Amino acid sequence: MAKPPRRYWLFKSEPDVYGFAHFQKDGRTQWTGVRNYQARNLLRDEIHTGDLVLYYHSNAEPTAIVGIARVSKDAWADETQFDPKSPYYDPKATREAPRWFGVEIVPIAAMPRPVDRDALKGEPALADMMVLQRGARLSVQPVDAAHFRKVCEMGMVTVPS
DNA sequence: GCCAACGTTGGC
């Protein structure tokens, strides 16, 4: 199968739940716990190995893009849906027909200069970014290549080749 | 802590 062109994404995470530092310590993680169908469809169907990710801290002080990551494995079933003890347990999911999926990502770099929401909003070139739109709750979002590069520039991180 | 925006559920 032909390798799809690289795409760019933004993943939201609450730093109290799974912050970028924790992610860096782990070295890799399956992006689990997403329980929204639109985000699920992106994870399962659109996000592929080699794609790049802006790591966004939501519900945070400050709310900011704090790092970048690379997709290291295409999606497979999110195990937490099968675990009755997990907060992400889904009693309607079965192993024969899993409902929820997650890709694996690895950290590339923490932003030397995290780009907080005010900075994002203050940059005219980012005005169309989904995360800045009113009511944009989607926890996994597509990002334009130009927006990705701009955020890297603002965060003083080298755009990965 | 408030509340607007959005997604899901379930009665009908």
Next chain:
DNA sequence: GCCAACGTTGGC
């Protein structure tokens, strides 16, 4: 299949 009620997200 509609839509009101409810739950969640997440900025502020």
